[in-house]
Amino acid sequence: MIFKKMELDGVYLISLDKQKDERGFFARSFCKNEFIDYGLCAEWVQCNFSYNVKRGTLRGMHYQKDPYEEAKLVSCIRGSIYDVILDIRKTSKTYGKWITIKLTSENNNMLYIPIGMAHGFQTLEDHSVVYYQMGEYYHPESACGIRFDDKRFSIIWPINEKIISEKDLSYIS
Numbered sequence: 001m002i003f004k005k006m007e008l009d010g011v012y013l014i015s016l017d018k019q020k021d022e023r024g025f026f027a028r029s030f031c032k033n034e035f036i037d038y039g040l041c042a043e044w045v046q047c048n049f050s051y052n053v054k055r056g057t058l059r060g061m062h063y064q065k066d067p068y069e070e071a072k073l074v075s076c077i078r079g080s081i082y083d084v085i086l087d088i089r090k091t092s093k094t095y096g097k098w099i100t101i102k103l104t105s106e107n108n109n110m111l112y113i114p115i116g117m118a119h120g121f122q123t124l125e126d127h128s129v130v131y132y133q134m135g136e137y138y139h140p141e142s143a144c145g146i147r148f149d150d151k152r153f154s155i156i157w158p159i160n161e162k163i164i165s166e167k168d169l170s171y172i173s
Contacts, residue, residue: 008085075111083100083119124159
């Protein structure tokens with residue numbers, strides 16, 4: 001695996017170190033020792049799939065509040081997504097800043113998102129599938145969100161025709 005530190009502290013883009021031959025490739029997508037060496041969460045307690053029928057589907061910006069904050073390892077295993085990470089750690093030097101990464105089933109990249117970040121994505125293709133590894137169990141009472149169009153952050157989304165759940169639309173700016 002190749003770890004690339006991103007502009008937000010603790011966020012990493014992880015690329016596969018592919019061993020290729022005429023059959024295709026082989027690559028590790030997780031190694032507990034390497035994650036520990038980078039100071040990252042190395043205990044995944046829950047894994048989730050997000051299947052998205054239509055291009056333009058927007059999910060986010062989600063996080064869990066204390067005491068159930070969560071780290072995430074996100075990949076797109078079918079189609080492609082525009083992934084957004086927003087730093088909501090009030091003591092962080094990058095508080096309120098956000099970055100985007102295009103994750104696709106072709107590039108096989110993963111995004112490590114530490115505790116204290118809000119996360120969301122918009123699908124760039126029909127039938128996109130996102131796979132999450134979670135560092136904390138889901139606790140509905142701790143689930144929170146920030147509106148995708150909150151003016152404080154001015155996140156830019158690539159597709160104007162958005163498909164958004166009522167729950168995500170209910171988040172207060």
